[in-house]
Amino acid sequence: MEVREKLAYIIISLLASVAIISVILIFIFIARESLPIFFNPEIKKEANLRVFFFTRDWQPISLIPKYSFIPLIVGTVKVTIVAIVIAFPLSLGAALFTSEFIPGKFREIIKPVIELFSAIPSVVLGFFALMNIATWVQVLFHASSRLNAVTAGFALAFAVIPITYTICEDALNTVPRELREASIALGATKWQTAVKVVLPAASGGVFAGIMLGLARAMGETMIVLMVSGNAAQITLSFLDSVRTIPATIAAEMGEVAFGSAHYATLFFLGLLLFSITFVINYIASTLLERTQKRLRGER
Amino acid sequence: MNNKLKIKISVRNLNIYYGKFLAIKNITLDIPERSITAVIGPSGCGKSTFLRALNRMNELLPDVKTEGEVSIDGRNIYSPDVDLVKLRRNVGMVFQRPNPFPKSIFENVAFGLRIQGIRDRERIEETVELSLRRAALWDEVKDKLYKSALELSGGQQQRLCIARALAVQPQVILMDEPASALDPIATLRIEDLMRELKEEYTIVIVTHNMQQAARVSDFTAFFLTDEDRAGMLIEYGNTSDIFTMPKDPRTEGYITGRYG
Numbered sequence: 146m147e148v149r150e151k152l153a154y155i156i157i158s159l160l161a162s163v164a165i166i167s168v169i170l171i172f173i174f175i176a177r178e179s180l181p182i183f184f185n186p187e188i189k190k191e192a193n194l195r196v197f198f199f200t201r202d203w204q205p206i207s208l209i210p211k212y213s214f215i216p217l218i219v220g221t222v223k224v225t226i227v228a229i230v231i232a233f234p235l236s237l238g239a240a241l242f243t244s245e246f247i248p249g250k251f252r253e254i255i256k257p258v259i260e261l262f263s264a265i266p267s268v269v270l271g272f273f274a275l276m277n278i279a280t281w282v283q284v285l286f287h288a289s290s291r292l293n294a295v296t297a298g299f300a301l302a303f304a305v306i307p308i309t310y311t312i313c314e315d316a317l318n319t320v321p322r323e324l325r326e327a328s329i330a331l332g333a334t335k336w337q338t339a340v341k342v343v344l345p346a347a348s349g350g351v352f353a354g355i356m357l358g359l360a361r362a363m364g365e366t367m368i369v370l371m372v373s374g375n376a377a378q379i380t381l382s383f384l385d386s387v388r389t390i391p392a393t394i395a396a397e398m399g400e401v402a403f404g405s406a407h408y409a410t411l412f413f414l415g416l417l418l419f420s421i422t423f424v425i426n427y428i429a430s431t432l433l434e435r436t437q438k439r440l441r442g443e444r
Numbered sequence: 445m446n447n448k449l450k451i452k453i454s455v456r457n458l459n460i461y462y463g464k465f466l467a468i469k470n471i472t473l474d475i476p477e478r479s480i481t482a483v484i485g486p487s488g489c490g491k492s493t494f495l496r497a498l499n500r501m502n503e504l505l506p507d508v509k510t511e512g513e514v515s516i517d518g519r520n521i522y523s524p525d526v527d528l529v530k531l532r533r534n535v536g537m538v539f540q541r542p543n544p545f546p547k548s549i550f551e552n553v554a555f556g557l558r559i560q561g562i563r564d565r566e567r568i569e570e571t572v573e574l575s576l577r578r579a580a581l582w583d584e585v586k587d588k589l590y591k592s593a594l595e596l597s598g599g600q601q602q603r604l605c606i607a608r609a610l611a612v613q614p615q616v617i618l619m620d621e622p623a624s625a626l627d628p629i630a631t632l633r634i635e636d637l638m639r640e641l642k643e644e645y646t647i648v649i650v651t652h653n654m655q656q657a658a659r660v661s662d663f664t665a666f667f668l669t670d671e672d673r674a675g676m677l678i679e680y681g682n683t684s685d686i687f688t689m690p691k692d693p694r695t696e697g698y699i700t701g702r703y704g
């Protein structure tokens with residue numbers, strides 16, 4: 146028994162370390178490919194941190210290549226905001242509804258159906274957005290171009306909802322029944338109980354759900370590639386076409402000259418995206434853990 | 445039974461089903477005002493089911509059916525026009541395991557007032573202090589009212605739950621094995637507290653602990669299951685009578701079995 150347990154322990158730790166090591170290796174690989182922007186004197190002239198963050202244009206294949214990240218960051222932020230603004234209230238509302246207000250048997254139907262959304266390939270979502278959402282957005286907002294940040298964010302919301310919903314719903318569900326009973330026994334209505342007891346108790350988990358949805362929205366490639374319009378520009382309007390970081394990498398990586406400044410820049414862009422989503426995921430998992438602890442009564 | 449006392453809760457022919465399963469059968473008894481009534485009996489005999497019928501908490505579960513009548517101050521709480529929110533404010537409940545909200549000590553006690561829409565800060569502060577004093581917890585927590593309630597010990601948490609229930613000014617307090625998760629000293633404190641509270645409140649307590657029932661209660665109801673596992677009331681009367689000269693041999697068997 147002793148030996149078996151030890152063996153199981155060793156195997157599990159090994160598997161876990163393989164996962165961790167692969168993430169580290171991926172990071173190192175991407176980082177290594179982007180190193181020339183710091184150390185290669187030729188490349189450093191065209192592509193460096195000052196160019197990335199303090200110029201305005203992304204035109205990597207013009208005669209004088211321009212490598213500003215700003216329009217890409219603006220684009221990514223825009224579609225992410227739209228996606229979260231749409232997806233968050235819907236996911237949280239649906240999660241509250243399924244966990245607090247409907248009987249168990251309906252919950253067992255609704256939850257898997259929403260979660261099934263995450264099985265829709267993003268290319269299909271993109272296609273749907275191209276055919277339908279783009280038209281709705283154009284009619285509704287009189288947008289000059291069908292493909293813009295709102296269209297892309299709207300389509301992204303479909304990818305974000307199942308994630309945020311599942312995590313919120315799980316967080317609400319781990320709130321012990323005793324807390325709900327205590328609240329009801331004090332004369333609270335179901336609604337008051339949901340909003341004033343269950344939701345605050347699960348707030349960390351709900352927040353983690355938003356964060357992971359955020360990470361998904363920022364990293365999603367195919368949908369935005371198809372429906373964002375892919376114009377790298379710095380504007381305030383959400384109805385302008387945008388170009389996001391992941392879409393840029395996906396669109397340009399196939400044709401870039403190996404070892405060029407453009408190549409290193411794309412990798413650096415990838416590194417940036419990787420780091421941001423990594424940090425977001427890390428914060429989310431910390432929050433989740435903290436909520437669970439709090440609900441178990443630990444500090 | 446003592447006739448001088450005014451009846452607070454009167455239960456008539458109460459049947460409760462979980463789906464098709466009859467959990468308690470034909471319970472009829474009167475609970476007097478400003479006294480402690482203990483419900484005892486072996487596990488699964490329907491004590492909690494009975495208690496939760498008194499503030500209609502059983503209805504939170506799907507598929508529960510209640511028949512019969514429960515009247516508080518002469519009004520049937522199962523009649524269709526009863527306001528559940530008012531009923532539960534009037535009939536407070538303390539649970540087996542301390543279940544404070546993951547909020548501050550202050551907010552736990554203030555909760556019942558806040559959900560009534562009371563904003564008056566002074567009034568809330570006064571009520572919180574008074575409730576904590578009544579629950580014999582004030583001195584221990586007055587310097588850390590804004591700390592998390594989860595930092596308190598189990599016994600303190602349970603007294604906090606009592607304070608939380610007192611803050612909405614109920615007339616009846618239901619307690620389902622309120623001390624079963626506590627150590628002996630914390631248990632004695634809760635019992636002392638109950639004796640104080642009965643001056644003002646009608647208390648119904650479910651307990652597994654014979655000595656506890658004998659120590660704190662004025663009246664005792666003994667439940668037992670029949671051959672279909674339905675809980676029945678076997679004997680009900682003054683605690684001293686039930687423990688010294690039970691009329692029913694099954695009561696005697698249960699009590700002596702537990703003592704011996």
Ligand SMILES: Nc1ncnc2c1ncn2[C@@H]1O[C@H](COP(=O)(O)OP(=O)(O)OP(=O)(O)O)[C@@H](O)[C@H]1O
Nearest residue numbers: 462465467486487488489490491492493494505673
């Ligand atoms: N939610 C439920 N669904 C179905 N049956 C239930 C439910 N709750 C309780 N019962 C059944 O009803 C009967 C009475 O249960 P109850 O919890 O009232 O007993 P109890 O006397 O409080 O027991 P204990 O001393 O163990 O707390 C038991 O047979 C139990 O299995």
Ligand SMILES: [Mg+2]
Nearest residue numbers: 491492493620
């Ligand atoms: Mg019980």
